[in-house]
Amino acid sequence: MKNFSILLYTLLVSAVLFSCDNNDSTSTIPEEELYTIAKITNDNGVELQMKSTAEMLYEGVNNVQFDIENGSLSDGGVWKIMPVMQMMMNGETAHQHSTPLRGFDVGMSNTTTGKGQILFVMPSSEMGEWTMHVSYYVNDEMEAMWVLPIDVNAVEFLTPAANYKTVIMAPIPDSDDRLILGYNFLSGTPDIGNNDYEILAFRRTPAMMSHGRTSNEHMFETYTAYNDLTFEVTPWMPSMGHSSSNNEDPLASKEGVYTGLVNFSMKGDWQLQLNVKDGEQQLIEEDGLSFYLEF
Amino acid sequence: MQNVFLIMVLLFLGSTFSINSMAQDTLKTMYLGEVLIQSDTISNNDYQLTIDQLMSQQADLNVVKRGGFAWEPIINGYTDGQITVSVDGMRVFYACTDKMDPATSYLEPINLSTFKIAKSSEAQRYGTSIGGTLQAEMKYPTLNKGTSAGIQSYYSSNTNGYDGNVFVEQSSEKFGFRYSGALRKHGIYTDGHGQEVEFTQFQKQNHTLTTVYKPNHQHELTGLFMFDEGKDIGYPALPMDVSSATAYMGNIGYKNHVSDRTFELLQAKVYFNSIEHIMDDTKRENVAMHMDMPGKSTTFGAWFQADRNTALHHQEIRVEGFSNLLFADMRMYSPIGGQDMYLMTWGDIHRYNASAFILDQWQLDPRLTWTNSLRMEYNSTNLTSDFARKQFETLNSYIDGAKSHLTGNFSSSFHYQLNDAWSSDFGVGFTHRAPTASEMYGYYLFNARDRFDYVGNPDIDTEKAFEFNFNIGYEKEGWKFVFNARKVFLDDYIVGVIQEDLDASTPGALGVKKYENVGKANTSHLSMLLGKEISNWLYYQINFRMDNGFIDALHSPPAYMSPLTIDQRVAFNIKKIQVGINYKYCDGMSTPADVLGEQKTSAYHLFDLNVDYGISLRKGILNLSAKAENIFDTYYIDPFAWNNIPNIGRNFKVGVGYSF
Numbered sequence: 001m002k003n004f005s006i007l008l009y010t011l012l013v014s015a016v017l018f019s020c021d022n023n024d025s026t027s028t029i030p031e032e033e034l035y036t037i038a039k040i041t042n043d044n045g046v047e048l049q050m051k052s053t054a055e056m057l058y059e060g061v062n063n064v065q066f067d068i069e070n071g072s073l074s075d076g077g078v079w080k081i082m083p084v085m086q087m088m089m090n091g092e093t094a095h096q097h098s099t100p101l102r103g104f105d106v107g108m109s110n111t112t113t114g115k116g117q118i119l120f121v122m123p124s125s126e127m128g129e130w131t132m133h134v135s136y137y138v139n140d141e142m143e144a145m146w147v148l149p150i151d152v153n154a155v156e157f158l159t160p161a162a163n164y165k166t167v168i169m170a171p172i173p174d175s176d177d178r179l180i181l182g183y184n185f186l187s188g189t190p191d192i193g194n195n196d197y198e199i200l201a202f203r204r205t206p207a208m209m210s211h212g213r214t215s216n217e218h219m220f221e222t223y224t225a226y227n228d229l230t231f232e233v234t235p236w237m238p239s240m241g242h243s244s245s246n247n248e249d250p251l252a253s254k255e256g257v258y259t260g261l262v263n264f265s266m267k268g269d270w271q272l273q274l275n276v277k278d279g280e281q282q283l284i285e286e287d288g289l290s291f292y293l294e295f
Numbered sequence: 296m297q298n299v300f301l302i303m304v305l306l307f308l309g310s311t312f313s314i315n316s317m318a319q320d321t322l323k324t325m326y327l328g329e330v331l332i333q334s335d336t337i338s339n340n341d342y343q344l345t346i347d348q349l350m351s352q353q354a355d356l357n358v359v360k361r362g363g364f365a366w367e368p369i370i371n372g373y374t375d376g377q378i379t380v381s382v383d384g385m386r387v388f389y390a391c392t393d394k395m396d397p398a399t400s401y402l403e404p405i406n407l408s409t410f411k412i413a414k415s416s417e418a419q420r421y422g423t424s425i426g427g428t429l430q431a432e433m434k435y436p437t438l439n440k441g442t443s444a445g446i447q448s449y450y451s452s453n454t455n456g457y458d459g460n461v462f463v464e465q466s467s468e469k470f471g472f473r474y475s476g477a478l479r480k481h482g483i484y485t486d487g488h489g490q491e492v493e494f495t496q497f498q499k500q501n502h503t504l505t506t507v508y509k510p511n512h513q514h515e516l517t518g519l520f521m522f523d524e525g526k527d528i529g530y531p532a533l534p535m536d537v538s539s540a541t542a543y544m545g546n547i548g549y550k551n552h553v554s555d556r557t558f559e560l561l562q563a564k565v566y567f568n569s570i571e572h573i574m575d576d577t578k579r580e581n582v583a584m585h586m587d588m589p590g591k592s593t594t595f596g597a598w599f600q601a602d603r604n605t606a607l608h609h610q611e612i613r614v615e616g617f618s619n620l621l622f623a624d625m626r627m628y629s630p631i632g633g634q635d636m637y638l639m640t641w642g643d644i645h646r647y648n649a650s651a652f653i654l655d656q657w658q659l660d661p662r663l664t665w666t667n668s669l670r671m672e673y674n675s676t677n678l679t680s681d682f683a684r685k686q687f688e689t690l691n692s693y694i695d696g697a698k699s700h701l702t703g704n705f706s707s708s709f710h711y712q713l714n715d716a717w718s719s720d721f722g723v724g725f726t727h728r729a730p731t732a733s734e735m736y737g738y739y740l741f742n743a744r745d746r747f748d749y750v751g752n753p754d755i756d757t758e759k760a761f762e763f764n765f766n767i768g769y770e771k772e773g774w775k776f777v778f779n780a781r782k783v784f785l786d787d788y789i790v791g792v793i794q795e796d797l798d799a800s801t802p803g804a805l806g807v808k809k810y811e812n813v814g815k816a817n818t819s820h821l822s823m824l825l826g827k828e829i830s831n832w833l834y835y836q837i838n839f840r841m842d843n844g845f846i847d848a849l850h851s852p853p854a855y856m857s858p859l860t861i862d863q864r865v866a867f868n869i870k871k872i873q874v875g876i877n878y879k880y881c882d883g884m885s886t887p888a889d890v891l892g893e894q895k896t897s898a899y900h901l902f903d904l905n906v907d908y909g910i911s912l913r914k915g916i917l918n919l920s921a922k923a924e925n926i927f928d929t930y931y932i933d934p935f936a937w938n939n940i941p942n943i944g945r946n947f948k949v950g951v952g953y954s955f
Contacts, residue, residue, distance in 0.1 A: 157633075158629075158632060158633045158634050159629070159631050159632060159633035159634070191685065192638075192682055192685040192686050192689075193684075193685030193686060193687075193688035193689055194685070194688040194689070237636070238631075238633075239584070239627075239629040239630065239631060239633050239634070239636060240584070240627070240636060240800065240802060241802060242798045242799055242800055242802075243798040244689055244798060245689055245690065245794075245796055245797045245798055245807075246689060246690065246691050246796070263688065263689035264689070265638065265686060265689045265739070265800060266625075266627075266636050266637060266638035266686070266739075266800065267634075267635075267636060267637040267638070268627070268629070268633075268634050268635065268636030268637065269629065269633045269634040269636070294633070294634040295634075
């Protein structure tokens with residue numbers, strides 16, 4: 001049974017192509033206090049802790065890392081990280097899906113995964129729970145594995161609206177794929193004045209149900225960094241009906257990462273209205289889905 | 296409104312009677328002093344006036360009206376940072392980002408001994424100013440006078456309003472104190488069309504205590520404490536009113552007088568004042584968004600002055616320093632129940648100021664006096680709140696420390712006394728004035744007149760002015776004539792310039808303006824007074840004034856240029872009854888500064904009538920007074936009124952006063 005699990009998760013993790021893209025460096029997490037979100041000890045007595053720059057995990061982009069706190073692992077291995085949402089229906093597992101992530105390379109060692117970002121596309125709820133599946137491989141052999149139950153909190157707004165989003169999922173015309181967007185403020189939280197921020201863009205391809213696989217075979221969707229997008233971002237206060245000045249639209253800075261500058265001229269409720277194109281193809285219009293935040 | 300002309304007469308014609316002597320002279324002379332050629336001295340009859348009304352009667356002063364109270368003073372079209380307000384030697388700065396509480400609004404005539412408008416060298420003594428200085432001096436007890444007291448009560452029909460005041464003064468040979476206070480409550484007024492002008496109500500109270508301790512002829516200690524509170528003040532020209540405006544002011548002064556030493560008079564004063572201003576829009580209907588907008592101004596300062604008199608010279612040396620801290624913020628309540636919004640409009644703006652002023656009046660010959668003055672001023676202004684600094688990042692301004700401005704003035708003038716009737720003055724002055732706190736660090740301050748949000752410019756330069764002034768006067772055998780001309784050339788003129796790339800913050804605002812130095816501008820000012828004491832019971836006076844100017848970069852006149860205004864007054868005595876008839880013609884604002892939000896106004900004629908009757912009692916005087924203001928109920932709009940709010944219509948005012 002243990003061998004089967006190792007095989008299964010090896011396949012699952014491999015299906016998430018970007019899961020540990022070593023070519024994708026990141027320096028997006030500020031040097032600040034990390035909060036322990038979850039911890040678990042495996043059968044070999046090695047404790048893994050999931051840490052975040054925020055006190056809790058939220059729907060949207062989370063800056064996290066995984067550290068070994070007790071026990072030890074061999075040198076020279078690689079980490080595999082897989083978030084899994086177990087969707088429930090009538091008390092039974094309906095299906096599973098994952099969520100995009102990036103990073104987990106800089107500073108990676110046998111004691112830490114290094115810093116990375118997980119874009120949770122939905123919060124935990126009665127309908128489904130998140131677990132983090134983390135494994136450590138040495139010479140393609142799994143040395144350790146942990147499954148951490150985690151709680152991903154919904155971001156609630158005082159004035160919710162259908163187009164106010166923390167995570168944007170938009171269909172890509174002429175395909176079954178979807179565009180997944182999340183935002184991250186490099187200082188950690190939005191504030192008055194200049195805010196450097198990044199938009200993480202992924203292309204979600206549905207799980208393949210053909211190519212010789214049977215329909216009941218577990219298979220996860222894939223997320224790939226979405227490059228070559230152009231963004232026009234307008235910060236907008238819906239309560240006040242005005243924008244702010246001297247903003248810089250996000251430009252591609254890394255694989256699937258677009259970095260820009262947004263100015264918040266006052267505290268309150270802010271939309272980041274998006275105009276997103278892939279070449280000439282309009283993916284999101286300004287009066288459509290938008291990021292929304294209150295601070 | 297004749298104050299300045301009287302000053303001219305007194306100073307430049309070398310009149311033999313002094314302000315004080317006028318106030319203390321015979322009934323007739325006093326009558327002239329009060330009604331016709333009002334001196335700087337505040338008389339008993341002035342106590343019932345609000346300070347706004349008192350200012351609006353000054354010849355060299357105009358006022359900006361945003362409602363029925365707290366009018367903003369203007370000297371020759373110059374306002375705010377272009378003029379200086381000195382209250383009993385203290386620098387006082389308003390606490391409202393929208394200028395709803397000029398420092399003068401915290402004054403009461405019953406507290407004042409003098410209220411004058413100084414220009415040229417005189418104006419620089421209290422602060423670097425291009426336009427001039429408003430100098431209000433508090434009334435201190437007169438020693439060795441025993442007990443005196445007074446009370447006045449007036450009723451105004453138009454506003455169903457009440458004005459009351461009281462003073463009590465007690466003094467001995469060495470010590471004296473004076474308490475004075477005022478209470479006012481007025482409802483909304485009705486204009487000349489019989490329409491109620493909403494949000495013109497106001498009420499206020501003021502309590503002031505002054506003391507003098509003079510142990511001998513050499514030393515004198517003075518003290519002042521004043522509390523003033525305005526409440527429920529309406530501003531029909533603005534989208535908000537004021538729930539409270541509270542001021543505390545205090546100082547301790549010292550004088551040292553020795554006749555036979557180099558500097559025969561030494562004076563010093565330490566002072567503080569604190570003003571808190573709370574705006575209120577809860578009584579307005581159809582408000583897009585309710586807001587809290589409190590503001591606070593705190594000032595500490597001290598000055599020292601030494602006076603020297605020789606056979607040919609009068610010299611003054613004065614050094615002063617003050618610290619002013621301004622804070623104002625806005626909390627906006629989401630109309631849809633969402634997140635409250637918040638910003639700082641004045642984010643702890645801290646200004647330190649140190650200055651030195653020297654003046655020399657040199658009697659070159661018996662007919663020619665040459666006056667020179669030099670003022671040097673160092674201003675260090677900082678936006679100290681990190682939050683506010685971050686706000687400025689959105690304007691591409693990164694503030695990491697204080698900004699300094701070296702400012703000052705040099706003035707030089709000649710006074711020539713041709714003979715005992717004719718005299719003339721000619722002077723020049725060069726001034727650098729520091730930008731105001733709002734001009735440097737104001738953040739999205741909504742101007743309801745031009746409907747633009749204004750943002751400050753931390754890198755703004757000083758405003759420069761070079762002026763010529765000339766006057767000629769004649770006084771003899773009951774005739775008075777004064778002609779006054781002034782021309783000011785400005786450079787690096789500071790005004791708001793539209794920023795196309797900035798988004799307005801205030802709902803309904805047309806855009807954003809940023810204070811900038813826009814280059815050259817100029818203003819011209821003419822005034823003339825002609826008076827004739829026709830007999831010992833009849834006096835007539837006419838006064839003309841007008842301003843003009845141009846801002847090159849805006850192709851517009853500056854704001855607040857006075858159209859032709861003619862005041863005529865006839866005063867006469869019938870036994871103990873004193874009658875005054877005032878007629879004012881204003882040509883209206885025909886060439887407004889459109890780009891700055893001014894609007895055209897029509898010409899108007901106003902007639903006022905006042906009758907006073909004094910009854911001498913066994914102890915004291917009982918004075919009965921009746922006034923009819925705007926007798927013909929003329930509907931008119933003051934040329935400087937914001938957003939064309941109409942002025943008050945006909946008002947009957949009756950009052951009684953008693954003093955001993």
